[in-house]
Amino acid sequence: MLSRSAGLRTGLLLLPPMLWLGVAYLAALAALFVTSVWGQNDFTGDIERVWTWDNYRQLWDIPVYRTIAFRTVGIAALVTVVDALLAFPIALYMAKMASPRTRRLLVIAVLMPLWASYLVKAYAWRGMFSGGGLIDWLGSPFGLHSPGYGLVATTVTLAYLWLPYMILPVYAGLERVPDSLFEASGDLGAGALTTIRRVVLPMAFPAVVAGSIFTFSLTLGDYIAVTIVGGAGQLIGTVVYANVGSANNLPFAAAFATVPVVVMLVYLAAVRRTGALESL
């Protein structure tokens, strides 16, 4: 009796968040998918509620969309790699070398950019990449120029924006590794680099994969940064945005928006085997 009322209470407590998850999240996703298999009247632009795979067929048949899809996945992968390379040494230092005080300061430093508006940060990078901007100015003594707005700027900006989402899981993952494992490696004759290669990296790998889920999926869905610093370069997000807005082709936008979802599902299925999902 007692346990039944306890179960009821748990159920009541969970009901609102579950409703939120079910309606706002999953139902929206379902609506997205349903919309993507509807048609559109070419003349009036009205949505026609008939089942058709036309939108997906277009995505595949028209080369520019295929290019944009592959480019988006490529940029997402690149951003992930850049973030992993930047995050690993920082996280290792934070987790295993810094004094508790320095560690706290670094955690704050890593989190602080998240307090600032996304737009402000993207526009800051726009300023830096502009002609005569900071990057031009810093590079000019060496004969280097800003790459200008485009995919390089997009990659740099996104890598900057998502870096905390990589550092934090890797930091948490490394902190869980007992110091004695590092000591044992040194004790058995391995120098610092060998220890990193043979012990630290393999043990940090699931955490890096966990972080990559964030950096990868956030990049796949982004359209603001690429609008601000991407120049003429288009990603899935910008195409979706254009089709929701100016082109007014909601079913096609929905179909293109389904691509990142599918890519992520494939990615998650692939990384499940590394044990990364347990270290989230």
Added chain:
Amino acid sequence: MSAVTARGLSKTFGDVRAVDDLDLEIADGEFFSMLGPSGSGKTTVLRLVAGFERPTSGRVLLGDDDVTDLPPYRRDVNTVFQDYAIFPHMDVQTNVEYGLRVKKVDRQERRRRAEEALSAVRLEGYGKRRPTQLSGGQRQRVALARALVNRPKVLLLDEPLGALDLKLRREMQLELKQIQRDVGITFVFVTHDQEEALSMSDRVAVFRDGRVEQVATPVELYERPASSFVAGFVGTSNRIGGEAAPRLLGSPGEYAVRPEQLRVVPAGSPVEPGELALPGKVREVVYLGPLTHAVVELDAGPRLTVSRPNTRTASERPLEASDRPVAVVLHRDSLIALSGPTEMTEETA
């Protein structure tokens, strides 16, 4: 030649002097234990020898080589860690081969020596197991094999049996001793368990507050403890001192006497020459299987623990707590005269 020498070794952490001006020599091929309560500095000494900590002052020598400034990977010692520190992402074989692999020993030699080491710790055929598939005792053996495979000059063991249950501990104690005899490597063994130290070691150093109180063989340590602290920490001992000493023993001073050197007799029983009979009453009787402990409150004040083996003849006269007057009999020669501070507690488990 000494395998390990510490000269004036000190290590401070903030305000805490973990190791305080320590001098120590550990002989080649010796099973040497460092015994002490937690916080006495024994593990810090081990870590200083391994190279995980740098001393605040003093030198560490391995054989004739001063290794004070060398990192762990340049020292010819290996460590068995308290938590074993088995690499979880490698199977047993890869774990054991690790030291050889980083020293670029070729594959066949590696395999051969790893198998040899695994069989030395009785884990043949376990090479492909993952660490998670092993029991605590097996992990402990893997850690041992992983260290021994490198044939270090000195093997350091940091409370390696602490996580095992009692029965397994006893087995591993015998086995460790056996392995040490077989391989002939110097073992430096850190423990807080005095029974473990006594049963395995050639010599034992008793630590207290970052200093060594006594270095001696187990027999010496037990029968001639150099200080009150050692008498209290190694084995159980009864303390007679202060005002009670002159009244009971006829001479002032601080004395310890082991429970097994005492016996309880009915009041007025005759005693042998050299023996003293101290009148009192049995207050408590604790049956321990092979032994019975009786706590006797002497009329003069102190309480003494008397230990009696439960032989057939002894069991015919069971001990029981009562107000009947008894006497505790002890021989003068079994009294251990103590020096040094006496604030230590009466008994240590």
